Amino acid sequence: MDDLSSFYNGKIFLIPSQQRPYSWDKSQVKDLILDLHTAITREKLHYTGPIFLEAKVDDKTNQHLVEANSTGFPLQLKYILDGQQRVTTVMLIAAYLSKSKYFATLPNHALQEALKDLVSFKSQAQKRQNPQIHDELRMRFSDDGMTKLLSHLVFQDPSDCPTITTDGMRRLYDNYNYIAKNFDNLCQINNDPFMFMTVANHFLKNIILKLVDMEIGFDKYTVFESINNRGKGLSVFDKVKNLFLHIAESHERRIATANSSIPTLRASGMSDSDIAKKLNLTTTDVASHPLVAQITKDKISKEWYKSVSTLYEYGLSSSETKILADLWSTMYGKNAHSSIFKDINDLFKDLVDKDNSTHMNDLNEFVNMWAPYFKAHCQLFTKDVNLRFNDTNAVARENLVRIFDYIQLKEVLRIPLTISKYKYSKDEFAELTGYFEKWVFRLHGLRLVMRKTAVATDNISFAKKVYAGNSCAESKREVCKIVTKRAPWKNILNKFLRGMPVYQTGAWNGRSLYYFLYRVDQSITKGNIGYQDKTENQDEEIEHIMPKSLTGGWLGVQDWQNEDTAKAWIHRIGNLTLTMNGDSNKKLGVNLIEKKCKTNHPKYTYERGRICEQTVADIAQLVPRSNVTYNWQKIEIELHERFYARKLIELWSLPCDCDLGVFTIEETNLAKSLESHIDSEDFTQLSINTLDASINLTSVWDPSEIYNPEGKISIHPCTETTDQSEEE
Numbered sequence: 001m002d003d004l005s006s007f008y009n010g011k012i013f014l015i016p017s018q019q020r021p022y023s024w025d026k027s028q029v030k031d032l033i034l035d036l037h038t039a040i041t042r043e044k045l046h047y048t049g050p051i052f053l054e055a056k057v058d059d060k061t062n063q064h065l066v067e068a069n070s071t072g073f074p075l076q077l078k079y080i081l082d083g084q085q086r087v088t089t090v091m092l093i094a095a096y097l098s099k100s101k102y103f104a105t106l107p108n109h110a111l112q113e114a115l116k117d118l119v120s121f122k123s124q125a126q127k128r129q130n131p132q133i134h135d136e137l138r139m140r141f142s143d144d145g146m147t148k149l150l151s152h153l154v155f156q157d158p159s160d161c162p163t164i165t166t167d168g169m170r171r172l173y174d175n176y177n178y179i180a181k182n183f184d185n186l187c188q189i190n191n192d193p194f195m196f197m198t199v200a201n202h203f204l205k206n207i208i209l210k211l212v213d214m215e216i217g218f219d220k221y222t223v224f225e226s227i228n229n230r231g232k233g234l235s236v237f238d239k240v241k242n243l244f245l246h247i248a249e250s251h252e253r254r255i256a257t258a259n260s261s262i263p264t265l266r267a268s269g270m271s272d273s274d275i276a277k278k279l280n281l282t283t284t285d286v287a288s289h290p291l292v293a294q295i296t297k298d299k300i301s302k303e304w305y306k307s308v309s310t311l312y313e314y315g316l317s318s319s320e321t322k323i324l325a326d327l328w329s330t331m332y333g334k335n336a337h338s339s340i341f342k343d344i345n346d347l348f349k350d351l352v353d354k355d356n357s358t359h360m361n362d363l364n365e366f367v368n369m370w371a372p373y374f375k376a377h378c379q380l381f382t383k384d385v386n387l388r389f390n391d392t393n394a395v396a397r398e399n400l401v402r403i404f405d406y407i408q409l410k411e412v413l414r415i416p417l418t419i420s421k422y423k424y425s426k427d428e429f430a431e432l433t434g435y436f437e438k439w440v441f442r443l444h445g446l447r448l449v450m451r452k453t454a455v456a457t458d459n460i461s462f463a464k465k466v467y468a469g470n471s472c473a474e475s476k477r478e479v480c481k482i483v484t485k486r487a488p489w490k491n492i493l494n495k496f497l498r499g500m501p502v503y504q505t506g507a508w509n510g511r512s513l514y515y516f517l518y519r520v521d522q523s524i525t526k527g528n529i530g531y532q533d534k535t536e537n538q539d540e541e542i543e544h545i546m547p548k549s550l551t552g553g554w555l556g557v558q559d560w561q562n563e564d565t566a567k568a569w570i571h572r573i574g575n576l577t578l579t580m581n582g583d584s585n586k587k588l589g590v591n592l593i594e595k596k597c598k599t600n601h602p603k604y605t606y607e608r609g610r611i612c613e614q615t616v617a618d619i620a621q622l623v624p625r626s627n628v629t630y631n632w633q634k635i636e637i638e639l640h641e642r643f644y645a646r647k648l649i650e651l652w653s654l655p656c657d658c659d660l661g662v663f664t665i666e667e668t669n670l671a672k673s674l675e676s677h678i679d680s681e682d683f684t685q686l687s688i689n690t691l692d693a694s695i696n697l698t699s700v701w702d703p704s705e706i707y708n709p710e711g712k713i714s715i716h717p718c719t720e721t722t723d724q725s726e727e728e
Helices: 004-008 026-042 084-098 109-119 144-155 167-186 193-206 220-226 236-267 272-279 283-287 297-313 317-332 340-352 357-381 394-406 414-423 426-445 452-468 472-486 489-496 512-524 563-570 582-588 593-597 611-622 634-652 670-675 703-707
Strands: 011-015 046-055 075-082 139-141 207-214 542-544 576-578 685-688 693-696
Touching (some): 004 109, 004 193, 004 207, 026 046, 026 167, 026 193, 046 084, 084 109, 084 139, 084 144, 109 193, 139 144, 144 167, 236 272, 236 297, 236 340, 236 357, 297 317, 317 357, 317 414, 340 357, 357 414, 394 426, 394 512, 414 426, 414 452, 426 472, 426 512, 489 634, 512 542, 512 576, 512 634, 576 611, 593 611, 611 634, 634 693
Parallel strands (some): 011 075
Antiparallel strands (some): 046 075, 685 693
16 A cells, blocks of 8 residues: 555656546545544554556567656656546645645745645656756646646646547536535635644555556456445446457457467468368468457447536436447347346457457447447437537428427337437438328327337337438338228227326326427417426426316206216316417406406407317307307317317328228317207318318318328338339
8 A cells, every 4th residue: 555655756647548528527536635634633553455457568578668757766757547536526625735824934945846746746847947846747638638637737837738529627627626626625724834744744654455456468347347445436328348358359369479470380381171170270271361350449448438428518428328228229129228238248248259250240349339329329318408409400400499499208119219319410300200200199199109118129229220311201101000900090080089188197198298289389379489398497388278176157058057077077188278478378268168268258259269269269150059159068078179189180190091091080079069050961071260260070180181281291101112223
C-alpha cells in the first residue's frame, strides 16, 4: 500500500480509449473529501481501494516506455485499467491545495511542491517561461479536450481553456470548481493556516492506495472483469468490450505469429498446404501472406468509446445495456434483453483461443454498428430539447412528437424507430414515421394488442428485415401487414362501437383519448391547435355533452330517467367532444343540450364553438322527436360514435390495399331505432351539414371511400414485390 506521494511518484498516467469518460459527480467528490476529514479527525488512514495499472510497452521490443524529466530519473508511462475516477479526483484536490492562499501566509515550499508533484512534473524541455517549474501534466486522456481542460485547471492558463464539448469535460470542470468552493468548509479549516497545513499533510500521508501493476502476459481481461471495488461496477457493455479486447489481442498475436512463421517455413521447403495445417490456417490464408488482423484492440476501443461518449453527450448513459440489447435483437432477430451478455459470450468466446472467419466477420459487423446505432437511438430518445430529433426533417419531427409526447408511447416502437433512423434517408424515415404513428395508435393506443410477446415479435421481426436491407417501400408494406393483422378495421370498429366507457377508465393507453379528440378537431378546424402534453396546460378540454353530474333537467330526458343507465353512457366516446378552452367548458356547465347548442344562448354554445362542437349541434338536430329541435339521447351518442368511427378510418388508415378492404361489423339496432323517428326508407346514412359529410348507419364499411374518396392517394398493394429494375 502506498501513500499519495509514493503512488504518484515516477509515473505518467494514461487513460486508454477503452475507458469510459470521467463520470464522478459532486456527491462522490464530497464523499471523498468527507472521508479524508473523518480520517484526520480519528487520526486514521483512509484506504481508497486498488488501482490497476499496466505499463505502456513498445510494440516491437516489449520494453516499458518511459519519458524524461528535469530530475534525470525517467517517468514510467502507465495505463489506468481501473481507478480513473479516484486518481483524477485526487489530482483535482491536490491542484486546488497546491494553489491555496494559505501558502502566502505560512510558506511551506516542500509541502507545496509535494502537492504539485501529484498533478504535474518538471519536464526536461521546460515548456513554460519560468525555469524549473511544474509544466507538464502527470495525466493524459485519450480525449485531447480532457487533457487540455485539466491543463487549464492546473496551470491556470486562460489561453489553454478549451470549449467544453463533452459530459466528461463538464464533470471535470464542475468538480474542480466544487472543490475550490467547498473544500475548506468540508474540512473545517475556518481560515486557519495551521489547520490547512495539517489537512494538506494528512492528505498526502493518510490517503492510502493499493497499486496493482499488471505484468506483461498477465490475463488482465479476466482480472478486470472480476474487479470489485467501491467504484462503479461493470456494465454489460463493459463486459462485452472486455471480451472483445481479449479476442482481439489473442487474434492479433496469432496473426503476428503466423506472419513471422510463414517465411521461415517456406524457406525450409514446406508447402503452403503443410504450412496451413501446421499453423491452423487455410491455404488461402498462407497464400495471402502477410495476413491482416480482422479485428484489432484499437478498433474495439475506438468504437466503444465513440458509443459511450454519445450516450454521455445525449444524457442517456443509463440506457447503454438496453440499447446494446436492442441492437443485438435487431441483428439476430431474437429478444435478448434478459440474456444479452450470455448470448454474445456464447457466440464469440471461442474466438479467444482460435480464429473463425465467419464468427470474426459477425463480431466485426456488430462492432461496426455500435456507434451509428447508439447515435441513432440517442438522437431520437434524448430528453435534451436542443439535441432531440437531430438530423430529421419537419415531417418526421411532427410524427415523432405525436408518438412520444401526444400519445406518450415512445417506447413501444423503440427498436423499429432506431434501426429505421439509422438505415434510411431523412425523407424515407419521415415517410415511415407516418406509418409508425398509425402503428402505435391503432395497436397500442387503442389497446388492441396487450401481450408483450406479440409486441416484441413484431418489432424485432420488422427491425431485422430493415437491417437485412428492406427498402423503404418494403418496410411500409411490412407495417401494413403488422397493423392489419393485429388491428384490422373490423376489430377496431367492433370495439369502438360496442359502447365501452373510455373516459379515465384505462380502456385506451397513454393519452390516446385526448389525442384522438385532438386529431379529429385538428382535421376539421381551421387554424393551428396547440396540443399540450399535460392536461393542466391544454387550451382545449374534454367536454361531456351529457354532463358527468346529472341535473334534474337531464334526468327528465326519456333515455336518462334511469340514473344507472345514464351513468353507463356518460363516458362513452360518443358523449365526448373538445371545447374551445377551459373557460368555454365552464360556461357550457351542466345545461341541457338545447342551451348548449343554441346560438341565442347568452353564454358559450356549441354552434359558436370549434367545428367539432358545431358537429355536435348538427347531430343533436338530426333526429327530431316530439317536436323537440335538439335531442341528446342514446341515438345521438351512437350517431356521434359513428361519425368518430369515420374519422378513425380517415385519419389512421394506411395507404395499402390490405387495410382498405370492405368489411362488415357486428349488427347494431341503430338503424331500427331510427325508423320510428325519420320518415324515410333509406337509413344508410345521415348528413352532417357543418362538414357536408355523412354518417354510415349500415354494418358494411368501405374504408377506401372514406380515406381516399377522390382516388388521389397512391395505394400500394401489400403483396407487391420489388422488381429487378428497382433493385438495379
